[in-house]
Amino acid sequence: MNRAPESIPQALPHIEALAPYIPGQQPDGEGWVKLNTNENPYPPSPRIAEAIRAELSRLPLYPNPSSGTLREAIADFHGLENSQVLIGNGSDDVLNLLFRSFCDKGKSAGMLEVGYSLYSVLAGIQNTPLIKVACNREMVLDPKSLSACGASVFFLTSPNAPTGVSYSRQQIADILDHYEGLLVVDEAYAAFAQEDAVPLLGNYPNLVITRTFSKSYGLAGLRVGYALADPKVIQLLDRVRDSYNVNRLSQAGALAAFLDTEYYENVINRIEVTREVFREKLKELDWFTYPSQSNYLFTEPCQPGGRVGAEAARDLFEFLQDRKILVRYFAGSSLTESFLRISVGTDEQMDLLLAAIEQWMNRAQPK
């Protein structure tokens, strides 16, 4: 009676057709200069280890289903109510919940042509059309074309990925003044920016802000993110999320980090200083680099003689990889393919990178 191994029931057609999300490389060995996934180069606050150790004996017990203490601390900090905060297993979990709650075949999602690449993966999983609003090379935001795009939910990465360009609070208010859908401002990198959209929450019930502990708090390995929104939106997302989406150690570790403001102000400041120093170096090389309000720089490698383009960018990417320096390359779009995204590491890491870039330029020198 046994069936042949071919006879696996069909998954949903759009699932069968999915292309998987390709995350940045996470090499296992030692010795890499890892500047490809915008991780924080500094160690996490020592209070995190303490908090996690204290939680180990409680591992047999389920975690707090609403991440209660962490939720409260975050609400307090932003001057919001607990009912305006939702904690996710990384902000990717929150983004996924937004797709699942508000988008389907007939209710499309929107994003800028240049933005966080996960949105299109999540749209594919949810079988929802994705509207891409065109960008120009200057990355100037056009609030009108965005608010008129017809998407039920628009995902705006600000500071933008991979450019690092930040949109002002006023620009976001300009969108909200005309947009009927849900505007999700993905503020994964807001800690490195001059302003954020949080003060707009009180005026615009269709605004959702997402944040992560992966970047400024250096806790990519712990998977914690959150959403700030109107209580009605949070209530919906709360029903869709897994009851125990954030484990005990993640709740405890993220809380300890969140409360150690002095430590992180210092870390963020160091990263911003390194970023600006490195940006100057790139300027000296005559490379075009977007002004960044994040912990990475999006720069257009230029070979001696002024050659820029996809070939130069890819060549440098591979040259660096051969020397165990990882950066990120985004093919497939004329707005990204001649650039590399470089995460801001320590000063030492940036010096190693710069030395390698100089080698590459000498090698690339036309004879």
Next chain:
Amino acid sequence: MNRAPESIPQALPHIEALAPYIPGQQPDGEGWVKLNTNENPYPPSPRIAEAIRAELSRLPLYPNPSSGTLREAIADFHGLENSQVLIGNGSDDVLNLLFRSFCDKGKSAGMLEVGYSLYSVLAGIQNTPLIKVACNREMVLDPKSLSACGASVFFLTSPNAPTGVSYSRQQIADILDHYEGLLVVDEAYAAFAQEDAVPLLGNYPNLVITRTFSKSYGLAGLRVGYALADPKVIQLLDRVRDSYNVNRLSQAGALAAFLDTEYYENVINRIEVTREVFREKLKELDWFTYPSQSNYLFTEPCQPGGRVGAEAARDLFEFLQDRKILVRYFAGSSLTESFLRISVGTDEQMDLLLAAIEQWMNRAQPK
């Protein structure tokens, strides 16, 4: 131009209509005898704390996106290939992925009338019809009615929740011989059972087995579970899951637990012994209790004079709660409402429970 706070964009209609899943109570204070969510009463292996400590310095880095080392260890243990294993943020994550990949409005899910209550929540989130196959009080499985139920995916909890009754490998093979859909055997409690369905995987490509670290490994607070299935099924689920669904500490902790077989054999053995001793005590009280191959007992409280029923069960539930003893009560079905589900704790916890039950019986004694 600001809109009134009422104007929140509508979520999908089925999301607006969702009733949230109500997890078992997780009280914050001390002094509770917690026998309500089938947690393990023994401390986790000391190797877990070591493994987690060793991982703390790597928290700034994203975790391994496929939980590689843990996946390998699990595949090895079960005599399978890595491509037959998927790691989830708890087995609830895996169940959710199955719903999302294989079910929709037109492709229904199935479960036994008495089974893990999360399935119906996940069906609601996915907007998929849920077919419930009737159970009788004897909880005898009828493979034919199950395989003919018409569901695209059937979720079979074995050992069953909340009864604790286990279905044999032969019964599961009998279903698979006639079932065209995907059969998910949810083996959250299989470590406490005499046999499991893993050896059937080679013969039936439409079989998926899910497991968790929450129960036998006492790691409910860590959120790790897994699926075993045909590589084609795993590949689909892998595309739908979040790339970084399991964090660094959970991967490291679960691996350390998984490798400490001696410690867990001992823990499981103690729980089984306590379970059988307690079952004897319930028998002496003349209470009907299902034979359990899990870490809980589903028992029908009987007041002196032989009164059983929803009223007696609920009364005992509340009586115990007032004494800071938590057990689980499932209203809403004639098959469950006269029962309580009691997780197997330590011998000391079971003695406290028994003493409280005796108090209740004396109080409930008809005058």
